[in-house]
Amino acid sequence: MDNDQSVLLKVENLTKHFPVSGNRVVHAVDDVSFTIKKGKTLGLVGESGCGKSSCARTVIRIYEPTSGRIILDGTDITNLSQKELLPHRRKMQMIFQDPYASLNARMTVQDIIAEPLRAHHICKNKAEEREMVAEMLHQVGLNQEHASRYAHEFSGGQRQRVGIARALILHPQLVICDEPISALDVSIQAQVINMLRIFQEEQELTYLFIAHDLSMVRYVSDDVGVMYLGQLVEKCETDEIYAHPLHPYTQGLLSSVPIPDPVLARKKENAGIAGDIPSPIDPPAGCRFHTRCPYAEKRCETEVPALKEASPGHFVSCHKFG
Amino acid sequence: MQEVINKWERIELGGEAERLYSKPRSFAEDVWFRFSHKPTALLGLIIIALLLVFAIAGPYFTPYGYDDQNTKLANIPPVMQVYPAPDGNFLYITKALKIIEVDKDGHLLGQLKKGKDNSKEKITVFPYKDDMTVTLDYTVMPATIRDADGNRIEKGKSIWNHTYLLGTDHLGRDILSRLMYGTRISLLVAFIAAAVNMVIGIFYGGISGYLGGRTDAIMMRIVDIISTIPLTLYVILIKVCLDDGFLSIVIALSSVYWVDMARVVRGQVLSLKNQEFVMAARTIGSSTLSILTNHLIPNAMGPILVTVTMLIPSAIFMEAFMSFIGIGIAPPLASLGTMCNDATEALRTNPYQLFLPALVICLIMFAFNFVGDGLRDALDPKLKK
Numbered sequence: 283m284d285n286d287q288s289v290l291l292k293v294e295n296l297t298k299h300f301p302v303s304g305n306r307v308v309h310a311v312d313d314v315s316f317t318i319k320k321g322k323t324l325g326l327v328g329e330s331g332c333g334k335s336s337c338a339r340t341v342i343r344i345y346e347p348t349s350g351r352i353i354l355d356g357t358d359i360t361n362l363s364q365k366e367l368l369p370h371r372r373k374m375q376m377i378f379q380d381p382y383a384s385l386n387a388r389m390t391v392q393d394i395i396a397e398p399l400r401a402h403h404i405c406k407n408k409a410e411e412r413e414m415v416a417e418m419l420h421q422v423g424l425n426q427e428h429a430s431r432y433a434h435e436f437s438g439g440q441r442q443r444v445g446i447a448r449a450l451i452l453h454p455q456l457v458i459c460d461e462p463i464s465a466l467d468v469s470i471q472a473q474v475i476n477m478l479r480i481f482q483e484e485q486e487l488t489y490l491f492i493a494h495d496l497s498m499v500r501y502v503s504d505d506v507g508v509m510y511l512g513q514l515v516e517k518c519e520t521d522e523i524y525a526h527p528l529h530p531y532t533q534g535l536l537s538s539v540p541i542p543d544p545v546l547a548r549k550k551e552n553a554g555i556a557g558d559i560p561s562p563i564d565p566p567a568g569c570r571f572h573t574r575c576p577y578a579e580k581r582c583e584t585e586v587p588a589l590k591e592a593s594p595g596h597f598v599s600c601h602k603f604g
Numbered sequence: 605m606q607e608v609i610n611k612w613e614r615i616e617l618g619g620e621a622e623r624l625y626s627k628p629r630s631f632a633e634d635v636w637f638r639f640s641h642k643p644t645a646l647l648g649l650i651i652i653a654l655l656l657v658f659a660i661a662g663p664y665f666t667p668y669g670y671d672d673q674n675t676k677l678a679n680i681p682p683v684m685q686v687y688p689a690p691d692g693n694f695l696y697i698t699k700a701l702k703i704i705e706v707d708k709d710g711h712l713l714g715q716l717k718k719g720k721d722n723s724k725e726k727i728t729v730f731p732y733k734d735d736m737t738v739t740l741d742y743t744v745m746p747a748t749i750r751d752a753d754g755n756r757i758e759k760g761k762s763i764w765n766h767t768y769l770l771g772t773d774h775l776g777r778d779i780l781s782r783l784m785y786g787t788r789i790s791l792l793v794a795f796i797a798a799a800v801n802m803v804i805g806i807f808y809g810g811i812s813g814y815l816g817g818r819t820d821a822i823m824m825r826i827v828d829i830i831s832t833i834p835l836t837l838y839v840i841l842i843k844v845c846l847d848d849g850f851l852s853i854v855i856a857l858s859s860v861y862w863v864d865m866a867r868v869v870r871g872q873v874l875s876l877k878n879q880e881f882v883m884a885a886r887t888i889g890s891s892t893l894s895i896l897t898n899h900l901i902p903n904a905m906g907p908i909l910v911t912v913t914m915l916i917p918s919a920i921f922m923e924a925f926m927s928f929i930g931i932g933i934a935p936p937l938a939s940l941g942t943m944c945n946d947a948t949e950a951l952r953t954n955p956y957q958l959f960l961p962a963l964v965i966c967l968i969m970f971a972f973n974f975v976g977d978g979l980r981d982a983l984d985p986k987l988k989k
């Protein structure tokens with residue numbers, strides 16, 4: 283499996299702790315493992331604050347991993363210095379959540395999209411650079427006229443497309459999409475999602491797609507991983523998770539997805555998940571979900587459940603299964 | 605029937621929907637637009653421009669240098685109360701009981717030579733032209749003058765001094781020329797000090813904020829310590845160690861005010877470096893230098909500029925203050941502070957000598973504060989309610 287040619291990203295026991303004041307640590311990501319095959323999409327889902335962004339940023343090495351391994355396209359990039367990392371950066375790019383904060387207000391669209399080209403010394407001259415940017419703009423549905431504009435003149439959707447253009451101009455293999463649509467108007471979410479899917483088909487992109495609920499992930503992902511308080515609690519194929527959600531947290535997440543069928547909606551019992559997410563500074567002992575779990579037993583408070591294969595290809599960490 | 609448009613149809617990307625109708629406007633143009641719609645800011649800018657013209661171009665249009673002195677014409681005010689002389693010219697009695705001859709247009713012709721001085725009766729006789737005399741009687745103040753026949757000459761009109769438009773100081777130097785040179789020196793000192801402080805502050809604060817952690821903590825403690833010492837005391841101590849003169853005051857001012865700048869820059873860098881566009885630059889693989897010059901500094905430039913414009917009036921005031929207490933610019937070089945200092949000797953009798961340089965100091969401070977205020981509002985429209 284380790285030398286599997288079809289695997290693009292392999293994350294093993296990734297942990298990211300942030301030291302905070304008073305010698306305490308935020309357990310943002312704890313022992314997370316997953317693999318993504320080339321051309322596939324892994325959806326990473328979880329409530330806000332459960333460590334999805336931290337996980338993504340550690341994988342892309344903006345945050346230094348506390349422990350664990352990140353293997354990109356057969357190379358272990360966990361301990362590479364920023365300089366050694368530079369050639370590997372071309373292979374992975376990121377699309378950010380906030381289309382306003384992720385574009386520098388003092389730069390024109392031309393400069394924003396050309397920044398990756400300049401950082402990797404790809405173009406020989408300005409003319410070539412302008413041509414590549416124009417081509418990229420065209421692909422995301424903007425045109426040459428937009429290149430000389432500043433980002434603040436655009437709508438959220440247009441800005442997000444500039445962000446996508448910046449991420450894709452280097453033709454990366456892996457693109458991490460950190461909630462790329464959650465800050466956008468509902469009316470343009472589908473537009474951006476469609477664009478991402480078209481790029482995936484055309485360029486065989488691999489996505490790590492992050493979302494805070496399960497509603498959109500269904501349309502983009504091949505596999506889904508569910509995170510809770512820094513840990514991966516369930517992982518399987520997309521259809522399987524909607525058909526047979528096993529972990530009580532996943533069931534809760536699913537029940538908070540609006541259901542268009544009123545009959546089904548009425549049947550839905552425990553709507554949503556009770557209570558608030560506990561602090562990641564002192565995560566609960568045992569199963570981290572036991573404080574909010576409707577099925578919690580005595581041993582959930584003390585024993586940490588392992589991620590086990592409940593049915594073929596369906597992994598879950600819950601004492602109910604296994 | 606009109607064609608029915610389906611609102612739910614998908615809009616093709618890249619079509620009419622993507623057009624931008626506004627003119628492209630850069631951030632700087634945006635700031636200028638807001639700035640120029642604020643009257644006080646614009647007024648400040650105009651005053652600064654006029655002061656610059658006054659200080660830079662002015663000296664080329666006056667016949668006097670800052671150190672040309674004529675002690676015979678000392679302490680002449682800009683507007684004189686004159687007495688008509690027998691031949692149609694005018695006479696002006698100085699506070700020191702000298703008589704100055706003034707022509708009809710207000711040009712000073714010179715001091716009358718003293719003739720007989722009778723100190724017992726408190727009268728002095730001055731020969732006037734070849735055949736006339738005037739007598740100055742100072743038994744009661746203010747003094748009066750009489751013509752050759754002993755008739756008292758009544759006070760005439762007020763007349764503008766056309767030789768020295770703003771009068772002369774206690775050494776007979778032209779106040780207008782000295783104001784020009786003084787403003788020039790004061791502004792120069794302030795601009796150099798501001799530029800040096802800006803560079804030091806950007807580097808210090810930028811490094812401190814970008815590196816963060818322990819380095820940041822140590823560097824900021826140093827800043828805290830420096831800022832607990834009153835600036836005035838600090839500048840005076842530095843000045844005492846250095847010689848008098850232009851260079852030493854520049855050094856003293858340059859080494860003090862960067863503390864505020866460093867704080868501002870550090871705060872900006874600290875908040876900017878975790879923004880998503882900086883992270884994006886890092887995932888792209890941009891170098892640290894490129895991140896600093898393309899992302900961090902341009903985005904911090906607004907508050908930096910505001911701090912600099914607010915720093916200039918403080919530097920001007922500090923320079924004036926030090927010159928005033930006598931440890932600033934060395935004479936005969938003029939600065940607004942030394943002019944105020946010179947004026948205090950005869951403050952009662954010649955208040956205009958203090959009023960004029962003080963007025964210029966006020967103008968400069970007002971103007972820069974207005975501009976700073978306007979800049980701050982223009983750079984951050986969210987600050988306005």
Ligand SMILES: Nc1ncnc2c1ncn2[C@@H]1O[C@H](COP(=O)(O)OP(=O)(O)O)[C@@H](O)[C@H]1O
Binds near residue numbers: 300302309330332562
């Ligand atoms: N740079 C940081 N320093 C300290 N704590 C952080 C930092 N980034 C994130 N965290 C904490 O880590 C946890 C996970 O955050 P995040 O990864 O942003 O969650 P998500 O993206 O799922 O909403 C949160 O409790 C957050 O407060």
Ligand SMILES: [Mg+2]
Binds near residue numbers: 331335336379460
């Ligand atoms: Mg997030």
